[in-house]
Amino acid sequence: MRNQGAGKAGQATPPLKVAIASVIGNTIEYYDFLIYGTLTALVFNQLFFPGFNSQTGTLLAFATFAIGFFSRPLGGVIFGHFGDRLGRKKMLVLTLLIMGTSTFLIGLLPTYSSIGIWAPLLLVILRFTQGLSAGGEWGGAVLMAVEHAPENRRGFFGSLVQMGSPLGIILSSGVTSVLLALLTKEQFLSWGWRIPFLVSVALLLVGLFIRLKVLESPAFAQIKAENTEARLPILEVLRNYPKNLLIAVGLHIGSAAFGFLVGVFIISYATNQLGLSSTFVLNSTLISGFAYLFITPVSGWLSDRFGRRPVYIAGAISMLLFAFPFFWLIDTGMPSLFILALLLSQIIIGLMFGVQAAFYSELFGARVRYSGVSLGFQAATVLGGGLMPNIASLLLGWSNGGTWVISAYIFLLAAITVVAAFSAKKTHG
Numbered sequence: 001m002r003n004q005g006a007g008k009a010g011q012a013t014p015p016l017k018v019a020i021a022s023v024i025g026n027t028i029e030y031y032d033f034l035i036y037g038t039l040t041a042l043v044f045n046q047l048f049f050p051g052f053n054s055q056t057g058t059l060l061a062f063a064t065f066a067i068g069f070f071s072r073p074l075g076g077v078i079f080g081h082f083g084d085r086l087g088r089k090k091m092l093v094l095t096l097l098i099m100g101t102s103t104f105l106i107g108l109l110p111t112y113s114s115i116g117i118w119a120p121l122l123l124v125i126l127r128f129t130q131g132l133s134a135g136g137e138w139g140g141a142v143l144m145a146v147e148h149a150p151e152n153r154r155g156f157f158g159s160l161v162q163m164g165s166p167l168g169i170i171l172s173s174g175v176t177s178v179l180l181a182l183l184t185k186e187q188f189l190s191w192g193w194r195i196p197f198l199v200s201v202a203l204l205l206v207g208l209f210i211r212l213k214v215l216e217s218p219a220f221a222q223i224k225a226e227n228t229e230a231r232l233p234i235l236e237v238l239r240n241y242p243k244n245l246l247i248a249v250g251l252h253i254g255s256a257a258f259g260f261l262v263g264v265f266i267i268s269y270a271t272n273q274l275g276l277s278s279t280f281v282l283n284s285t286l287i288s289g290f291a292y293l294f295i296t297p298v299s300g301w302l303s304d305r306f307g308r309r310p311v312y313i314a315g316a317i318s319m320l321l322f323a324f325p326f327f328w329l330i331d332t333g334m335p336s337l338f339i340l341a342l343l344l345s346q347i348i349i350g351l352m353f354g355v356q357a358a359f360y361s362e363l364f365g366a367r368v369r370y371s372g373v374s375l376g377f378q379a380a381t382v383l384g385g386g387l388m389p390n391i392a393s394l395l396l397g398w399s400n401g402g403t404w405v406i407s408a409y410i411f412l413l414a415a416i417t418v419v420a421a422f423s424a425k426k427t428h429g
Contacts, residue, residue, distance in 0.1 A: 024164075026162075037260070157300075162357055165259075170286055240368075251421060262346065266342075284335075316352060
């Protein structure tokens with residue numbers, strides 16, 4: 001990953017400019033993907049699955065949420081293949097277009113009351129295309145930042161891209177909070193829920209304008225100049241990097257599950273089970289998002305000083321130890337302890353997330369890096385994050401409202417992440 005120019009000498013885009021372009025694009029992708037999760041937890045059961053009781057409607061709404069995750073590995077394979085063959089930049093422009101268009105169209109969808117069963121079916125199709133886009137976005141965005149960065153600052157510049165996740169949380173929670181404050185419940189259910197999806201078209205135009213001004217990654221430009229592109233990148237990953245691929249899945253499976261427990265399931269749980277107001281819960285998510293935003297670049301910087309493994313292991317062990325105390329705090333129903341639980345959880349998630357860009361990039365060779373990081377990360381996102389809201393809902397019903405079983409599930413996945421972090425070889429330096 002030498003920091004050479006993309007083509008002619010001196011043509012490489014400055015690392016900070018690349019990182020800013022990547023974080024803006026990644027923020028837009030996360031906003032588009034997460035706003036769906038926020039509204040799934042709040043209203044989609046009523047809009048697209050009426051006629052069911054609250055728990056069944058919520059489960060069905062969360063099932064459409066999970067569809068977007070099942071298509072993410074497919075997106076990772078497709079965009080990873082062409083990203084390793086044709087370039088990172090072209091795929092990032094395409095993923096942004098697909099995500100923005102899908103999100104905008106969700107805002108135009110008729111509900112079940114208008115077109116019946118076609119409403120949830122069209123919702124599933126658009127959610128599937130969102131997942132395809134998200135599957136190819138993350139790998140390309142982090143590689144553009146890391147492959148442009150100086151060798152001793154890959155962790156920090158990679159972590160700037162990771163800030164797209166907390167910024168997406170802040171944007172999606174903030175927009176929804178404002179709408180809930182300004183509109184009545186009837187207005188929000190009638191037409192207000194469409195606004196967060198429709199405004200994404202403006203974000204799409206901004207993201208495209210910025211991404212088109214960034215040059216191709218120096219690492220890929222070198223591969224292209226030497227005509228050494230991998231013919232079938234995904235097969236090369238499976239043949240040459242099987243252990244690292246498994247490690248990549250294990251590294252994220254715990255943080256993905258914990259992240260979507262905190263960011264999606266807990267919104268539904270707090271409003272429906274604890275009786276907390278939607279506005280308070282979203283504002284709490286917004287506040288905790290700022291903690292996530294702060295810790296992410298700090299952990300990237302720390303990984304440049306002390307290595308990827310030590311920082312990641314610290315985050316993974318913290319997640320393991322916090323699995324049960326998280327719900328102990330949440331279930332008090334006390335607003336202050338609810339906020340504290342979200343703050344601590346987002347700090348732990350950010351500690352791991354800030355390291356992932358550089359950590360994953362260094363697990364695979366440049367010829368197949370887009371495919372390797374995308375498949376590893378997205379497979380973990382499906383197994384951990386995509387299923388988490390549904391699994392948590394099912395476990396809550398099975399235990400008659402007891403949250404200890406959800407904590408036990410998070411503990412198990414966190415243990416897998418700890419093992420994966422210890423199994424990874426040193427990549428820093």
